[in-house]
Amino acid sequence: MDESNILKALYRIPPISLEEMKGVKLMDRSDSKFIANSFKITEFLSEAASSYHVQESWGIRMFSYRTIYFDTPDYKIYITHHDGRKVRQKIRIRTYVESQLTFLEIKSKDNKSKTHKFRIRLSGEELNEEGKRFIDEKSSYAPSELSPCLDITFKRITLVNNDENERLTIDNDLLFKNFHTGKVRRLDDIAVIESKTSGNVESTARPIFLDLRIKPMNFSKYCIGCVLTDSSLKRNLFNEKLRYLDKLTNNRYEYAY
Secondary structure, three states: OOHHHHHHHHOOOOEEOOOHHHHHOOOEEEEEEEEEEOOHHHHHHHHHOOOEEEEOEOOEOOEEEEEEEEEOOOOHHHHHHHOOOOOEEEEEEEEEOOOOEEEEEEEEEOOOOOEEEEEEEEOOOOOOHHHHHHHHHHOOOOHHHOEEEEEEEEEEEEEEEOOOOEEEEEEEEEEEEEOOOOOEEEEOOEEEEEEEEOOOOOOOOHHHHHHOOOEEOOOOHHHHHHHHHOOOOOOHHHHHHHHHHHHHHOOOOOOOO
16 A cells, blocks of 8 residues: 555645534444545545545544454354345444544334444443443344454544535555454555545545546445455355455465465
8 A cells, every 4th residue: 555645745735623523423324335445545546636635533534444254153244245135233342542432333224224323432442231231232243252352443434525425435555364263464555535424425436436447346344354354154156256366466465274
């Protein structure tokens, strides 16, 4: 990842504060994802500069995240995603490193492909009793059957379009650690771009994606991280995505064999 040039491009985009972004939370939203080689981030930011603002806090415009995903010992949550079931959930503890804020989050997708996110603040990265009650109330999984499965760290850029009906995130420098296998894999030359819009609003960036040949693709960091760190998992329905990652990275990443 060419972090120096990415930061130069970021500081050419007008900023938006976290306080100003409160009206753009989009907890109920439509999501579209795009995958690109990370060298295209700088070019994308240059073309998007007139249409977006970039989130800035404490003078920082690219933030560090840590996310711990929970699953059952037999990967029921992963399997639900792999098998393409429309109604599914993810359960995770996410820490915003710079602000030292930690939340327990449950993301649910309904049969109309709408995403709903619920979250509560935690005092640390351990699942406490309040968190267990929250999972019991909001999730289809019992807290007793869940345990930490995958630890993902990455860096995120957040853009808001000028109409303030879209939030666009760019995740890069991904590192996966599997709690079950102990395997660690880095995917540092891939960018996962996600457009989150109200209702059926189309991403402001779509013409830029077309111009830069950035491909739309359903992409779960959790699922791909599981595949890369646990060779025992079935992966048939992810093979096309894995081949595309091979193409983008010139076969630089490894499977967990």
